[in-house]
Amino acid sequence: MSNQKETRYVDVPGPGRIPERDKGRGPVLECTHLGIEFGGLKAVEEFNIAVGATEIGGLIGPNGAGKTTVFNLLTKVYQPTHGVILLDGKDTHGMSTAQVNQAGIARTFQNIRLFDKLSVEDNVKVGMHNNVKYHLPSSVFRLPKFWQEEKRAHESALELLDIFGMADLADVKASSLPYGAQRRLEIVRALATKPKLLLLDEPAAGMNPSETEELMNNIRKIRDTFGIAVLLIEHDMNLVMGICENIIVLNFGKVIAKGTPEEIQNDPVVIEAYLGSQADETGSEGFAASAAKEAQKKKAEKEKAHMSEVEEASVDVEE
Amino acid sequence: MLDYLISGISLGSVYAIIALGYTMVYGIAKMLNFAHGDIIMIGGYAAFCTGYYLHWPVWLAVLFAVVVCTVLGVVIEKLAYKPLRNATSLAVLITAIGVSYFLQNVALLIWTSNPKAFPNMLSFIPYVNIGRIQITGTALGTVVTCIVVMVALTLFTDKTKMGKAMRTVSEDKGAASLMGINVNGTISLTFAIGSGLAAIAGVLLCSAYPTLMPTTGAMPGIKAFTAAVFGGIGSIPGAMIGGILLGVIEIFAKAYISTQLSDAIVFAVLIIVLIVKPTGLLGKKITEKV
Numbered sequence: 036m037s038n039q040k041e042t043r044y045v046d047v048p049g050p051g052r053i054p055e056r057d058k059g060r061g062p063v064l065e066c067t068h069l070g071i072e073f074g075g076l077k078a079v080e081e082f083n084i085a086v087g088a089t090e091i092g093g094l095i096g097p098n099g100a101g102k103t104t105v106f107n108l109l110t111k112v113y114q115p116t117h118g119v120i121l122l123d124g125k126d127t128h129g130m131s132t133a134q135v136n137q138a139g140i141a142r143t144f145q146n147i148r149l150f151d152k153l154s155v156e157d158n159v160k161v162g163m164h165n166n167v168k169y170h171l172p173s174s175v176f177r178l179p180k181f182w183q184e185e186k187r188a189h190e191s192a193l194e195l196l197d198i199f200g201m202a203d204l205a206d207v208k209a210s211s212l213p214y215g216a217q218r219r220l221e222i223v224r225a226l227a228t229k230p231k232l233l234l235l236d237e238p239a240a241g242m243n244p245s246e247t248e249e250l251m252n253n254i255r256k257i258r259d260t261f262g263i264a265v266l267l268i269e270h271d272m273n274l275v276m277g278i279c280e281n282i283i284v285l286n287f288g289k290v291i292a293k294g295t296p297e298e299i300q301n302d303p304v305v306i307e308a309y310l311g312s313q314a315d316e317t318g319s320e321g322f323a324a325s326a327a328k329e330a331q332k333k334k335a336e337k338e339k340a341h342m343s344e345v346e347e348a349s350v351d352v353e354e
Numbered sequence: 355m356l357d358y359l360i361s362g363i364s365l366g367s368v369y370a371i372i373a374l375g376y377t378m379v380y381g382i383a384k385m386l387n388f389a390h391g392d393i394i395m396i397g398g399y400a401a402f403c404t405g406y407y408l409h410w411p412v413w414l415a416v417l418f419a420v421v422v423c424t425v426l427g428v429v430i431e432k433l434a435y436k437p438l439r440n441a442t443s444l445a446v447l448i449t450a451i452g453v454s455y456f457l458q459n460v461a462l463l464i465w466t467s468n469p470k471a472f473p474n475m476l477s478f479i480p481y482v483n484i485g486r487i488q489i490t491g492t493a494l495g496t497v498v499t500c501i502v503v504m505v506a507l508t509l510f511t512d513k514t515k516m517g518k519a520m521r522t523v524s525e526d527k528g529a530a531s532l533m534g535i536n537v538n539g540t541i542s543l544t545f546a547i548g549s550g551l552a553a554i555a556g557v558l559l560c561s562a563y564p565t566l567m568p569t570t571g572a573m574p575g576i577k578a579f580t581a582a583v584f585g586g587i588g589s590i591p592g593a594m595i596g597g598i599l600l601g602v603i604e605i606f607a608k609a610y611i612s613t614q615l616s617d618a619i620v621f622a623v624l625i626i627v628l629i630v631k632p633t634g635l636l637g638k639k640i641t642e643k644v
Contacts (some may be wrong), residue, residue, distance in 0.1 A: 135533055150522050161519070171543075174510070174514040224533065
């Protein structure tokens with residue numbers, strides 16, 4: 036199903052491998068033995084991963100597998116109870132959420148969390164908060180520094196919006212944007228913080244196929260224009276298999292598989308996690324193919340049941 | 355009649371400035387800082403001591419009061435409220451009441467309960483005559499200050515990055531911190547601004563009503579809180595409108611109904627507003643998440 040050239044990988048010291056093209060720069064994100072316990076419940080454990088500097092990675096798994104928890108650990112919404120997170124080689128231990136963001140991780144949310152009362156442009160400017168440099172006195176007394184910096188922020192906000200075709204919406208209130216545009220704005224806002232790694236939490240949720248197609252192009256565009264890494268959580272397998280170079284599958288808080296889309300699609304453990312213990316019959320087939328077959332089988336069974344019901348009903352009438 | 359209106363607007367302007375402090379802190383930290391009224395009193399004493407005992411010029415005495423209150427506000431937030439950031443709102447409320455009594459009793463220790471005669475710090479502003487109506491310098495100064503504060507604050511929250519950070523923290527602390535905004539710093543800044551405004555309000559209040567006691571701030575504090583709720587708590591223009599309306603209602607009640615009943619009437623108005631429009635005049639609609 037992958038419609039792009041297979042990425043060649045190289046092993047790096049530590050927890051994984053990164054695309055060959057990123058070899059010179061070292062991984063942007065490395066997690067070793069990362070985990071968190073909530074009162075004895077291990078929500079995530081032994082999460083090991085390396086993400087290359089321009090890699091598009093995917094994090095998949097059934098509902099409740101701990102995918103969003105991983106994002107919350109990476110952004111320090113939760114403080115990990117185990118393990119190490121290295122961002123561009125720097126340990127993020129003890130950093131606050133805001134500091135991690137300044138260090139280079141930005142994210143979007145599963146449920147859109149824009150600042151509804153602010154305009155589109157202001158939402159983007161909020162993302163630039165730490166890149167706009169003036170202090171309280173210059174804003175109170177409106178010193179030249181304030182005007183310069185605000186002008187610069189205005190220009191770069193419009194520039195950024197323009198890349199995603201939203202420059203003409205700059206003055207619109209964020210809450211009155213259509214759904215797809217709100218999702219795009221969340222990505223723009225995250226990019227405004229100048230991240231090295233962009234985390235997208237179910238970016239295609241609620242999108243129709245053509246919007247999803249556009250999103251896939253946008254994600255590639257982000258990687259190519261900004262030269263950053265993207266890690267995304269997604270249930271839409273077309274999107275995941277279409278753009279992710281490396282995929283991690285979580286189940287019950289544990290990594291059950293890692294690899295390229297092809298490797299994942301053919302991994303019997305993954306198939307079992309998604310479809311239950313049918314793996315014996317379908318293990319040798321592709322993941323998507325087996326999913327389709329499964330769906331077909333279920334549909335057929337349902338129809339059969341329905342038919343027999345109808346038959347019984349007609350028999351009743353005859354009598 | 356017009357005289358009453360003018361003194362009502364003047365008193366209302368003081369309420370409005372105090373209410374701005376309440377409303378900003380509520381909007382951003384989601385807490386009612388009941389010690390706010392007592393910060394006014396401290397501001398009054400700070401200006402009184404430097405202006406009256408040390409004979410500092412008015413501008414310097416006011417500036418000193420603003421600095422004292424700003425620092426005090428930030429320190430109170432750090433020591434008393436910040437450790438309770440994730441506690442229930444009731445715990446924070448009770449702490450705020452405790453801080454309020456603490457400040458009153460400290461003032462009682464330092465300055466005793468004897469009322470001090472506060473010198474009118476706005477006496478340098480001349481009378482203005484419009485037709486037959488005379489506007490005192492104090493009233494004029496108060497109203498002008500109020501307008502300046504209102505405009506400056508609106509520009510600040512709408513146009514500067516710190517102001518925008520405040521609005522984002524008010525809307526969604528989690529998302530704000532994920533955008534790299536220092537939530538604690540922003541809350542401190544809010545307390546600093548609110549308390550600085552309280553100092554200005556203290557000077558204005560004591561210039562108009564020149565008795566300064568440790569309990570001076572309590573009643574105006576409560577009334578300004580009423581004004582903030584009246585206008586819609588969390589809204590800056592709401593605090594302004596609520597404050598001025600409350601001042602006008604109070605003066606008219608005093609003039610035409612009864613001096614003793616004026617406070618009762620003010621709070622009765624609050625109750626009626628809350629029954630008719632529970633979010634206040636300009637209050638934000640609260641949409642329940644399902």
